[in-house]
Amino acid sequence: MRLRRPRLPRTRAGWRRLVQAVVAGWVLALLPATWLFVSTADRLRTTADVPRTDVAVVFGAGLWDGEPSPYLAHRLDAAVRLYRAGRVKVVLVTGDNSRKEYDEPDAMRAYLTKRGVPRSRVVSDYAGFDTWDSCVRARKIFGVDRAVLISQGFHIRRAVALCEAAGIDSYGVGVDAKHDATWYYGGTREVFAAGKAALDAVFKPDPRFLGPKEQGVDRALAAGR
Numbered sequence: 001m002r003l004r005r006p007r008l009p010r011t012r013a014g015w016r017r018l019v020q021a022v023v024a025g026w027v028l029a030l031l032p033a034t035w036l037f038v039s040t041a042d043r044l045r046t047t048a049d050v051p052r053t054d055v056a057v058v059f060g061a062g063l064w065d066g067e068p069s070p071y072l073a074h075r076l077d078a079a080v081r082l083y084r085a086g087r088v089k090v091v092l093v094t095g096d097n098s099r100k101e102y103d104e105p106d107a108m109r110a111y112l113t114k115r116g117v118p119r120s121r122v123v124s125d126y127a128g129f130d131t132w133d134s135c136v137r138a139r140k141i142f143g144v145d146r147a148v149l150i151s152q153g154f155h156i157r158r159a160v161a162l163c164e165a166a167g168i169d170s171y172g173v174g175v176d177a178k179h180d181a182t183w184y185y186g187g188t189r190e191v192f193a194a195g196k197a198a199l200d201a202v203f204k205p206d207p208r209f210l211g212p213k214e215q216g217v218d219r220a221l222a223a224g225r
Contacts, residue, residue, distance in 0.1 A: 033194040039164070040157045044172050045148075047081045051171055054221055055147045056088040057138055059159060060095025060104040060128060068111050074175045075150045076108060080115045082173075088148055090121050090220040092138060094128030104128075120223045123216035131159055132200040133207035135166040140210065142217045144168055150175065154190050158197050165201035 045051070058079050061072035068076060082088045091112060095104025105124035113119050123142065128134035138144040146169040149159045153174035160172040 033191050035198060036157045036161050036194050040160045040172065043160045043164075043170060044156065044174060047078055047085070047087070047173055050082070050087060050148050050173055052087050053146050053148055053171075054089050055092055055138075055144050055217060056082055056090070056150055057092045057094060057134070057144070057147045057163070058108060058150045059131060059134055059155070060093075060108065061152070063102065063104060063107055066107060068107055071152060072104075072108065073111065075152070076111050077115075078150050078173055078175045080112060080117060082148065082150075083117050083121070090123060090217055091117060092123045092125060092142060092144065092147070092217060094125035094134040094138065096129055097126035098129065121220050123220055127207070127209040127211070129208050131155075132162050132166070132197070132205070133209075135159070135163040135168060136204075136207045137210070138163065139167045141212075141214055143213065144217060146170075148173060158190060158193060162197055162200060165204065
């Protein structure tokens with residue numbers, strides 16, 4: 001069975017309608033990304049001027065041979081700087097531990113403790129399978145209602161918008177990253193991820209795994225008082 005090739009318009013009016021349809025499609029596709037930029041415009045900071053708060057949330061970004069990837073290491077380094085400067089008291093590391101041999105949160109905790117953040121001040125979320133899940137679990141499981149979020153610049157706006165939608169008063173710190181193939185891939189991916197983010201913010205689905213409430217953040221804060 002031979003597939004028919006699509007027929008192109010033969011008239012100016014036909015071409016005009018085709019161009020209008022393409023433009024309309026692009027406008028609709030870019031609306032979620034525009035929402036992310038507008039809704040987070042006043043919520044982005046640096047490690048030097050972010051408001052002091054109790055909790056920093058670091059999102060997972062992959063492991064290389066069991067160690068944080070360079071992108072994840074940059075995020076964790078920013079958390080270390082915030083802790084040393086006294087701008088945060090507790091670091092909540094959220095990532096994927098869906099397989100026994102792959103454990104982002106423990107690798108993140110080990111990285112932080114090697115750089116001087118006390119183990120008692122690091123709390124692990126082992127079911128942060130995506131950004132929305134991490135935000136909802138931070139609020140519902142760990143009781144976080146205000147936080148500094150740490151990620152790369154291409155992701156931080158989505159993280160802030162989703163955590164705000166989940167009920168967390170959020171400020172975002174976008175860390176620097178080398179503009180390599182991973183960076184360009186991440187930036188391109190965010191255009192499409194913005195659509196899912198908009199749906200998550202509107203419909204607020206339950207995360208893949210919710211579970212019982214945990215007192216890790218409260219205990220970590222109490223230990224530092």
